[in-house]
Amino acid sequence: MTTTEIKQTLAGPAPRLDFAKAAPKAFRAVIGLDAAAREGLDPALVELVQIRSSHLNHCAYCLHMHTCDARRAGESEERLHMVAVWKEARHFFTEREQAALALTDAVTLIADGGLPDDVYARASAHFDDKELAHLLALIFTINTWNRIALATAKTAGEDERVS
Template sequence: MSRVNIGEQHPAVYRELASLSRAAGEAAAAAGLDPRLVELVRLRVSQLNGCAFCCRLHTRDALRAGETTDRLAVLPAWRESGYFSDTERVALALAEEVTRPSTPTREDLGAETLSPQEVSAITWLAVVMNAWNRVAVSSGYAVVP
């Protein structure tokens, strides 16, 4: 069976997801999350889901937000690197837990590092990014040089 672009087939649903995505970004900004952290969360979720389209998109967005190539290069192995702050590490662990809920994390996701508003915003970012990944992968979004 060939892939169907579900956004083209049901544009109203696609627009609602775009609206939810904007709201999650606004929640992240209201929570005071650094735009680079927002893109790291989006990128890490996309890496876990194997979404090439979103990986490329959010790598570019992270670079525009001021992220470094070194940090982006080690993001898949963030636990083994010294590049990420405690806040970033907890945010990445939370995003991974949302993306793969059956995989326990080693980090304490308590309120000692992130405020409830930050935890909620990061969770929403991951939830929405997971949805976008499924749209892109299931629709067969082309990723070519």
Template sequence: MKKRIDFNVVQPKAYDAMDALDRYVNESSIGKLHKELIKIKASQLNGCAYCVDAHTADAQKLGESLQRIFLISAWRESGNIFTEAERLLFQITEEITLISQHGLSEATYEQAIAIFGEEKTAEIIMSVVTINSWNRIGVATQLRPLKRVQH
């Protein structure tokens, strides 16, 4: 496979702008694990293997179980494995990632405001927007997961 462009090298200003969005998300009030769950779910939907790999590893470092990581792709069918807030994060992530289908529904938006409030809902939306942007860069440039040492 032919190597594609490295945005950090070819378009450093664009990469810096994306990095600034990442810093915003990292400084938000969303819990670290919830940020990783959003990133994993969006990356699964977008088919970004590089990001799925990176963020599942990050979630594990935060103490997330393999069972829950494996079940993110089937969160609706997973019973009570995920909290109400986590299920809502997945719903928001799906609706924004697949925005051309119907957008962020009124029901999901209202539930987010009720559970998270306006400030945190805005942060969640920006978190989803940011990982979707990274996913599009990763898929367009065909980034591949890093090989990790197996134990």
């Protein structure tokens, strides 16, 4: 390996485009959807959903951001550690949170088997139509953010929202 190749390997991948600067209208549209999706939902639940989707999508950037947000909002370390294995650690989460996490799993991995009727029925038993629509929009949005972060090679721990 040459010295140049070693330097490139140590430096990591070349920076990719800044999506917010390159497509500001599209970026603002996602921000608008994100804000609208959160309306009426418990902020703690919002973070759990975003953390779970980020786990499933292997998005370290979003996972770091949303675990930090959850901690600032008072979420316990214990529950944050259990989100990745929520099915095996159900007692850490309310029935409503479990329904939201199951919906998050199904929608995030929708190509693997659609949205099963029992998962939808469970969610609709815990959320009224408006809440369910907002929850779905939240799941759509975090999946979009995950894809933006992954496609543009965002680095975990470099949250532009924090100065």
